[in-house]
Amino acid sequence: MLSALHPLPKLALCLIWIAALVLVFDLRLQLAGLILALGLLWGVERIALGRLVLLMVPFALFGFGLLTTSVLFHRESGFVLQMAQEQGAAQPDAAPGLVLFTRVLACGMISTLFALTTDPGRLVRVLMIHLRLPAAFGFAMLQAMHIVPDLRRELLTLRMARAMRRGRPMRRVPGPTEVMSLAIPLLAFAIRRATRAAIAMEARGLRPGQPRTHLPQPPVRGGDIAALAGGVILLIGLLMAL
Amino acid sequence: MTPPLPDALRCTGVSLRYPEAARDAVGPVSLRLRAGERRLLLGPSGSGKSTLLHSLTGLIPASIPGERRGEVALFGRPSESRRPADWADSVAILFQDADQTLAGFTVADEIAFALENRELPPAVIAESVRAALRRAGLPPDWTARRIGSLSGGQRQMVALAAILAQAPKLILADEPTASLAPAAARLAAELLLAPGQSVLIVDHRLGPVLDRIDGVSVLNRQGQMLAEGSPQDVFGSHGGDLDAQGIWTPLAVRVRLALAKQGHALPQVWRMEDLLPHLPLGLELSRLVGKPPAPLGPPILRLERAACAPPDGPVVVAGIDLTLNAGEVLGILGPNGAGKSTLGACLAGLLPLRTGRRSGPAGAMAFQNPEAHFVTDSVQGELVAMGATPDQVRAGLAQWSLTGLADQHPYTLSMGQKRRLALAALTAARPWPVLVLDEPTSGLDHAGSFAAARQIAALAARGQAVVVITHDADFALSVCDRIVLLADGGIVADGPPALVLRDAERLERHGLARPEAAALLDLGVPC
Structure with missing residues (x-):
């Protein structure tokens, strides 16, 4: 359902919620944002909880330092206190470290919601059409997305080639030494690939700064506007209730 | 009276040289392509065919560093009078590595890309995308399909559809059928070389294009014109010269x-x-096109009820029971995306089986992308890195016609030379008990292909088991003792080449085609 929404109103709504979470230093709002995004992903989009937990690991690691000082040692770091004091609408209802930790998770979950329910190609297209994202930049982003699976394939081939040279079977997970030795060939692959793609795009008429037309894209519909309005009204309601 | 149409392309004394190169990569070459003419450009690997193609709209020197001498005119205008991107309104280039040169995120994006750059109305673009998909035989529901989910051959067909949507006045195509299964290659050639279309096409794979070209130009090893004329003139009168230069002939x-x-x-x-x-x-015509029967050694490798999958990917082939004997050459054929490379990696022991059992020694594999093998900064360094002694390095380079390139960086070689280097590095030193070659002849000229066939025969004679994954049924017929046909997630045929490769109905059902040489086998040669 969320995947069917137009990327622009969805992006606007996610940014509004993230801005509110950043500006309002209140644990209840952070928890509301986190639970709402999690509920939509799990309940509506049917994304497995385990996958969502895994996706939250980097965000949790980022916020973990703030949490450990606050919860385990019952003290706040200077950074956390300064952050709390700098919030204009600060109403600390809990340990500031805990609020910051929850904020990181809530912002992470909302970003995940946007990423998992938005077609990246369509997003780049609407950014080029409606927000004047330069075509050269937009297609470079699309190329970067193409390169990710191709880099994975190239990585596998390189690892097989190295295993063959060593006469040993390929390890399931590459060790640090192997990772280091693969970094440069992969970087070289990415650079070669980007160069070839740039030449091909030029040969097919892409000129930086020149106007282009676009393949027709689905317009913003009433349902998209209603979803945006509903999300904003919910946020305002929550802010007023706090 | 209407004035005559200007030539689609006219090159006069064109030479091209890359920075710091000691000699020209190609030229001097003079070439004329009349409007509506379809011309095949042939030449040995490294003769500068791709370089010449890239220079015609000015990509060399505008975007690829290099020096161009001589004159190039497109439709009567000097090519340098416009930027390379400006020529996209009338000239379409189909690159050799189409899978690396796609711009869009989805199939529709890709086909629409050049039309959007030309500022065509959105409704016209949408209709052109639908029409191009139809013409290229691609399903209409592919418009939203991500390019990343397509196989190499499917990407090539999408690149072709994008060219058709451009409706260009001139098409420059660099080995457009190299990674396509035979049926797709035939369709690609039919679409690109439609009557009345101006086309300059570089292709080693002559079968699908031969009946659709009006003229042939042939470059020699130095990148200069060796022969030019109608197919009858060039192949009829100069066949011996082409053969001597290692160039493919019919x-x-x-x-x-x-x-x-x-x-x-x-x-x-x-x-x-x-x-x-x-x-x-x-x-005894079979000796000209097929491999004479040879005694095989004992079984060396066995797959039992094997299911093969790339790491973290779904199973692509399952229920595989396959035994390889010492000294046997096994050919694996199948349509694009059938899982041939994954099965090859499992046979070499490089990928673990998802289920089933593999018994036999570890092997080696020559990958489809030869660049994956390169770890040093010189051609001879690659052989040394594989443990070759100085004598083996010399012999290996000579065997694969790489002697003159010993000190060159591997990445500066042409695609055919890179493939020869990867094969030379793998075969120079270690006697691998099992060697898997993934598309060993792709991009190779006749001499390279002949050297590959000779080397495969020599390895088999030494008792090594060789697996050849290929789309080239004629090559398979000439080197293999046995053919396995892979399709629909498993093995659909397993038997002698002369039997499997003459079953036209089954081959066509799986997007493949009989080898050209089948006509000779049909003359009553027992199989």
Whole structure:
């Protein structure tokens, strides 16, 4: 359902919620944002909880330092206190470290919601059409997305080639030494690939700064506007209730 | 009276040299392509065919560093009078590595890309995308399909559809059929070389294009014009010269030349149907196109109920029971995306089986992308890195015609030379008990292909088991003892080449085609 929404109103709504979470230093709002995004992903989009937990690991690691000082040692770091004091609408209802930790998770979950329910190609297209994202930049982003699976394939081939040279079977997970030795060939692959793609795009008429037309894209519909309005009204309601 | 149409392309004394190169990569070359003419550009690997193609709209020197001398005119205008991107309104380039040069995120994006750059109305673009998909035989629901989810051959067909949508006045195509299964290659050639279309096409794979070209230009090893004219002129009169330069010629020419060496003088024809009535009776023709039967050693490798999958990917082939004997050459054929490479990696022991059992020694694999093998900064360094002694390095380079390139960086070689280097590095030092070659002839000229066939025969004679994954049914027929046909997630045929490769109905059902040489086998040769 969320995947069917137009990327622009969805992006606007996610940014509004993230801005509110950043500006309002209140644990209840952070928890509301986190639970709402999690509920939509799990309940509506049917994304497995385990996958969502895994996706939250980097965000949790980022916020973990703030949490450990606050919860385990019952003290706040200077950074956390300064952050709390700098919030204009600060109403600390809990340990500031805990609020910051929850904020990181809530912002992470909302970003995940946007990423998992938005077609990246369509997003780049609407950014080029409606927000004047330069075509050269937009297609470079699309190329970067193409390169990710191709880099994975190239990585596998390189690892097989190295295993063959060593006469040993390929390890399931590459060790640090192997990772280091693969970094440069992969970087070289990415650079070669980007160069070839740039030449091909030029040969097919892409000129930086020149106007282009676009393949027709689905317009913003009433349902998209209603979803945006509903999300904003919910946020305002929550802010007023706090 | 209407004035005559200007030539689509005219090159006069064109030479191209890359920075810091000691000699020109190609030229001086003069070439004329009339409007509506379809011309095949042939030449050995490294003769500068791709370089010449890239220079025609000015990509060299505007975007690829290099120096160009001489004059190039497109539709009567000097090519340098416009930027390379400006020529996209009339000239379409189909690159050799289409899978690396796609711009869009989805199939529709890709096909629409050039039309959007030309500022065509959105409704026109949408209609052109639908029409191009239809013409290229791609399903209409592919518009939203992500490019990343397509196989190499499917990407090539999408690139072709994008070219068709451009409706260009001139098409420059660099090995457009190299990674396509035979049925797709035939369709690609039919679409690109439609009558009335101006096309300059570089292709080593002559079968699908031969009947659709009006003229042929041939470069020699130095990148200069060796022969030019109609297919009859070039292949009929200069077949021997082309063969001596290691350039692919039609099968009929190769058979005629081989028979001439045995003292049979035949008319200078280049089509198989013209040659067949003149073939002397009682000849053992199978020796010209197939591998003579050889005694095989004991079983060396066995897959039992094997399911093969890339790491973290779904199973692509399952229920595989396969035994390889020492000294056997096994060919694996199948349509694009059938899982041939994954099965090859499992046979070499490089990928663990998802289920089932593999018993046998570890092997090696020559990957489809030869660049994956390169770890040093020189051609000879690659052989040294594989443990070759100085004598083995010298012999390996000579065997694969790389001696003059010993100190060159591997990445500066042409695609055919890179493939030869990867094969040289793998075969120079270690006697791998099992060697898997993934598309070993892709991008190779006739000499390279012949060297590959000779080397495969030598490895098999030493008792090594060789697996050849290929789309080239004629090559498979000439080197393999046995053919396995892979399709629909498993093995659909397993038997002698002369039997499996003559089953036209089954081959066509899986997007494949009989080898050209099947016509010779049909002349009553027992199989």
